[in-house]
Amino acid sequence: MTKILQNSLLQPRTRYQVLATMIVNIITFGHGLGVGWLSPTLSKIQSPSSPLDFEVNIDEVSWLGSMIGLGSLCANLTIALLLERAGRKFCIYLLAVPYACLWILVYFASNVGFLYAARFLCGFTGGAAFVVFPIYISELADTSIRGALCSLVMLSYNFGVLAGFVLSTYLPYHxxxxxxxxLPIAYFLANLKLPETAPYLLRQGQLSAAEISFDYYKNPTDRxxxxxxxxxxxxLRTAVLAQQCQNSEPLSYKDLITRPALKAFGAAAVLCLGLECCNVYSFINYMSDTFASSGLALDANTSTIIIGIVQIFGVYTSTLIVDIVGRRxxxxxxxxGVGLGCIAFGCFTYCAEQYDLTAFNWLPLVLMIVIIYLANIGLIALFFLQLVELFPAKIRSLATSISVVWMSILIFATLxxxxxxxxxxxxxxxxxxxGAWSLFTFIYLLFFLPETMGKSMIED
Incomplete structure (x- = not known):
């Protein structure tokens, strides 16, 4: 009970940490909205009664899906250059611009190129947010609730995906x-009063600003x-100064090939492969088409909305227990669970082609619920938190960006x-x-993934 109380997000000490997390996650919700918007919209813009002046074919659909990966890749490279030079807050502000342009392009789309550009900007927003936000939150959050706050990134994303599923199913295209x-207007205005993180300010030599930031996020209420x-x-100041003395030499390629760094890169590479090659992200982007192909008796768009709700429950479960049972x-x-669920799903659809299984045509929805729920309690909810915590402090920003570049390439390829x-x-x-990729990832992580719960964000 004591540990649960210590991990509570409702303590006065953590009030502004939670507030800051909720504010920055406005744009994560928006990114989810942009991702979820596509699945039900595809069936509309592929039909003769398309709300646009054009229809899209199967090849254009695959490009629409995959452009988000190219956008994410460009964002990762951009953020890698800016994160330590310009700071976390500048990068957070930056995200409002591409996200606003995304919806302008969707509204005024006169050919498929507009939609390609919109999906690219959707990927840019998400690719930047999923690098900046875990680092930003990790640096301002108490260790006891860091996992829960970082899980809120994916929880808000999943709320956005659900909103995208619902809104694009029931509302007119425009x-x-x-x-x-x-959303970007509210996001920009709400971010105005949030200070930069104390660890970053200390590394820049801004001692008084760092102390003000630290007091703000820790919110002391009595003497x-x-x-x-x-x-x-x-x-914290002593730890940062000690780290700077220890790492007084500029970052070089040798820092990326130390034993701890290579072990972290190996785990990160497999995590990226596991997340993308198990195709959970593809299921979400093409959920309506996946259900239509499975022979599901229920309406594909309605089933897609159910899956959106399941994602939220999955990440919420993770938020409640991640700082109690650990990441690993x-x-x-x-x-x-994802591996076994995908194999079972494939077996059902294979048998349905050979035999009459109409009495069980609800099973694809049940299996997909299991797959998506289990994916969201760990693989999705904790992916970016795990990346941030795996790497040594000196290379954390660069190594996280490199890993997300790799992930973005995989997103483009798989979508x-x-x-x-x-x-x-x-x-x-x-x-x-x-399913095979998920099981391979499970075997690798079983032997090589360390537990990072409670790990210091300053000391290696």
Whole structure:
């Protein structure tokens, strides 16, 4: 009970940490809205009654899906250059611009090129946010709730995906972008008063600004709390100065090939492969088409909305228990469950082609619920937190960006290939392929993934 109370997000000490997390996650919600918007919209813009002046074909659909990966890749490279030079706050502000342009392009689309550009900007927003936000939150959050706050990044993203599924299913095409454009305005205004993180300011030599930032996020409410906060800040300052003395030499390629760095890169590379090659992200982007191919009796768009709700419950579960049971256990359960679920899904669709299984045509929805729920308690919810915590402090920003560049390349490849795999291989082989990758990831992580719960963000 004591540990649960210590991990509570409702303590006065953590009030502004939670507030800052909620504010920056406005844009994560918006990114989810942009991702979820695509799935139900595809069926509309591929039909003769398209709300636009053009229809899209299967090849254009695959490009629409995959452009988000190219956008994410460009964002990762941009953020890698800016994160340590310009700071976390500047990068956070930056995200409002491409996100606003995304909905302008969707609204005024006169050919498929507008939609390609919109999806590119959607990927740029997400690719930048998923690098900046975990680092920003990790540096301002208490260790006891860091996992829960970082999990809120994916929780808000999943709320956005659900909103995208619902709004694009039930509202006219041009109404959704008018609602979406409100988010970057609210995001920019809400961020105005949030200070830069104390660790970053200390590394820049801004001692007084760092102390003000630290006091703001720790929110001491009485004399004893202020004294404790002062001691905590002195410890942080000492740790940052010690780290700077230890790492007085500029960052070089040799820092990237130390034994701890290579072990972290190996785990990160496999995590990226596991997340993308298990095709969970592709399922989300093409959920309506996946259900239509499975022979599901229920309406595909309605089932897609149900999956959006399941994602939220999955990440919420992770938020509640990640700082109690740890990261490693949730990652292992997640990968094993997704692998077995995908194989079972493929077996059902294969058998449905050979035998009359109409009495069980609800089963694809149940299996997809299991897959998405288990993916969200670990693989999705903790992916970016795990990346941030794996790497040594000196290379954390650069190494996280490199890892997310690798992930973005995989996003582009898997989203481009997924509809083509479904078209040429069929749903059964595609699901077996996805399950095999999840099981491979599980085996690797079982032997090589360390537990990072409680790890210091300053000391290696």
């Amino acid at each position: 109404v959704v972008p008018m609602l979406g454009i409100c 004893k709390a202020k004294q404790t906060t002062k001691c905590d800040f002195d410890e 256990l949730l990652m292992l359960i997640s990968n094993l 481009k290939l997924f509809p083509l795999m479904m078209f040429h291989w069929g749903i059964s082989v595609t699901m077996w392929f996805s």
